[in-house]
Amino acid sequence: MSSLPMNPLLEQFLSEARDLLESIGTKLMQLEDAPNDESVLNELFRCVHTLKGNSGLFTLPEITRILHAGEDLLGMVRSGHVSYSRALADPLLEAMDFVGLLCGEIESTERIDVSHASHSQHLAEALRKLMPGPDACPIAAEDAVPNDASSVFAKAHSPLAHDPSRGLAQLEIIPDAVRTAAIVQCQQGEQLHWIAYRPHRECFFHGDDPLNSSRQTPGLMWGRVVAPEPLPLLAELDTYSCILGFDLLTNATREELDQYYRYLPDQVEITAVRPSWLVKGQSDVDGAAEASSAANRTLSLSENNEMAFNKILAAQRQILLLDDRPAWHAGRLKAVAEVLANLSQVAGDVSARTNIKAALAEAQSTGYHTLLLEWIDAFTSNQPEVNLSSGPSSDDHIVARRTEENANTNPAPDKDTSKALAEDGIKFGRRAEDTLNGPKSLKVDQAKVDRLMNLIGELVVSKNALPYLADRAESQFGVRELSREIKGQYSIINRIADEMQDAIMQVRMMAVSSIFQRFPRLVRDTSRKLGKEVQLVLEGEQTEADKNIIESLADPLIHIVRNSLDHGLETPEVRLAQGKPATGKLTIRAAQQADRVVIEIIDDGKGINPAAIKQKAYEIGIIDEATLERIGDQEALNLIFAAGLSTAKVVSDLSGRGVGMDVVRSAVEKINGTVILSSELGKGTTICISLPLSMAVTQVMIVESDQQLFGVPMDHVLETVRIPRSAIHAIKQSQTAVLRGRIVPLKSLNSLLGIAAIPQANSDDELAVLLVQAGSAELGLLVDGFQETIGVIQKPLIGFLSNLSVYSGSALMGDGSVLMILNIREIV
């Protein structure tokens, strides 16, 4: 396919496509539970329709084709022709996944590989197969995707071809001179095409000029302007809403036309013209006979005889009303009579044939065909609900009817708007600005938010320099007054900076629903693959956390959910045997607790057997025999987070390869989170992940050691104590102290960092001990002194420094110095 320049429009399309695909997926699954929910169905349809419309802006036939098929299918679901079921959901979901894949490909390579075309075709066909019969859906046959040979062939069966009577009615309009030329061309083997161009109402806004497009149509032989719907009153006319349509006859090839109308494939209906349609009755008796017999075929085939009758009658009436008197006028009358006789026969009125013959004789002798017309009128009035009027407007009816059909599947709010406008009365200068109720939210590139964030971070840091300045003003220059004023200004700037920081945090906040929304699909697909019945309950989807936190949570959560489905929940038979309901329940709950977000994944499956975990861990050498004997159940459960452990007997493509839970833990810990697992055998498993709301500002305590300052994240700090040197005991090589009845191991920060200095005691010979929580263990760090606790914006170490795992990052202090933040987990 043609390569596409990555323009802003395409970028926007891709970003919107992602959102739309997501909500399409959600709604498809919602419908599975509630197939009769019309509002969901309507919304789903609208999403697919919008996406299809958007894709039409670009040359993306692979995407458009699938979406068109999907739209048609959903249209039929909406109209009640097809009932929604899992059988429908599966191919639709698959198709949407494929569209997502294509979008991803466009994003990375800016083009769609040609190899996808056949798969796209295949998917679209799979969707079409779910529709009952090609005739039932008028737009199915119009699947107009340009540059595609197969679809061109498919179009040989467009409605006009199915309905010769309509073809006749439309083509009768063509003036004789053009018609004769057309017939000549047909006889010379040219293929003519009839184009019904019905521009979208909003086409002017897209820069279309349908009249100009029609005038420029390649090979144009004849064309006319039609008004598919009756023209409105002048006062109600909206100049910016296109209400006209165009009928064109051209001798261009199908390829030329597809190429010319490639951006409006859904607005044009191109039909190959059969020579017989051009023959207007009497000029060629054979042709007329063919035409009328074709009409008969339709009648016997058509479900809706009345409509076909209408069209044929309208056509005959029009023929009679032609006011020219060509040489073949007599033959023309004869053909009309023949058609009418056949019609009456089909309608079961055999006796009418004699009447028609009499009427024909009269018409031939007098040159007036009033009797024939009267007969048509009589015949018309016999048919209920027949609505005929003379002249060109009769085919406008046909067109209007067709437009209505289209409107059913086309949720464009045209009708409502025009109605609303009519109620408003005359309105001049209606433009988009008049009804400006654009979206209240902005889509901002994340880089811009990050930049703002960084700037505010710098502001926070430089504001911290003011107290130092105030101190200097006082101590160094002795200007106490100035020092106080600086401090006063500082408190104001401090407040504003804090608020700014808070505001930017709010901008970065994202609801967990953004990662929760992929779970219904995951659970659905996985559970079906495993043959399990699972009910997924999502709670607290509105809980918010920083974007980075939410994003880094996505993968661990998927691991956990897969594990729960694969190992946790049992098959329905097993569950029933154990007296549980056949459908397992998987709850994913998010809640905010103080400054942390807690996410729980709860299943009511078989739980985890600590003995089995212990045994397995022992077998693969994670723990030794002594540990095997010693550790309790809870500790055994935590072994599940150790690398390489899996209790599943079968390695599936879902889980069980022993990678997963350790990845989960490291991913969670990377964002300063904790993960706790609790399980009751036979009852179920709960995994609780606790995460900070935001990673942007870290509260650190500053400690001093060997005249250097280090930061320790407050999350790890339990308490600060001073312990007399005499209270420190040595057990083997390690130092310990008894703190409130517990034995706490002590380690010197200097020795951990490889600094050759011993901890300094204060004047009372007490050592400063920072009690920290490292994993599940407590540890006392011997330092030289404590300083204040500050909020810093932690920057990860980059380049060569990033190999220093004892530091989790660095931060700038108010006086411009760099504070290294210790990574407590790594250090001990």
Place this chain on the structure above:
Amino acid sequence: MPIEFKKNRAIFRNEVSVEEAEGLLEWLQTRPTAKADLSALSHLHTANLQVLMTAKTGISSWPNNAELRAWLEPALKTAE
């Protein structure tokens, strides 16, 4: 100006774009008997065409451009 509005006559010249449609509509709404002179017209945007059709505006002279006339004459005559 592609459309020159006289007292009760609008003279269309060259190409009349979509921007003219609103003005044309407003002008015609106040002059139900106005006539349009299309003789010098080479193209008429669809929006203007539908205004003329809806307003059933009488045409004092058809476009000199025969091809354009073939499009407009049936459409504007039916509307009369």
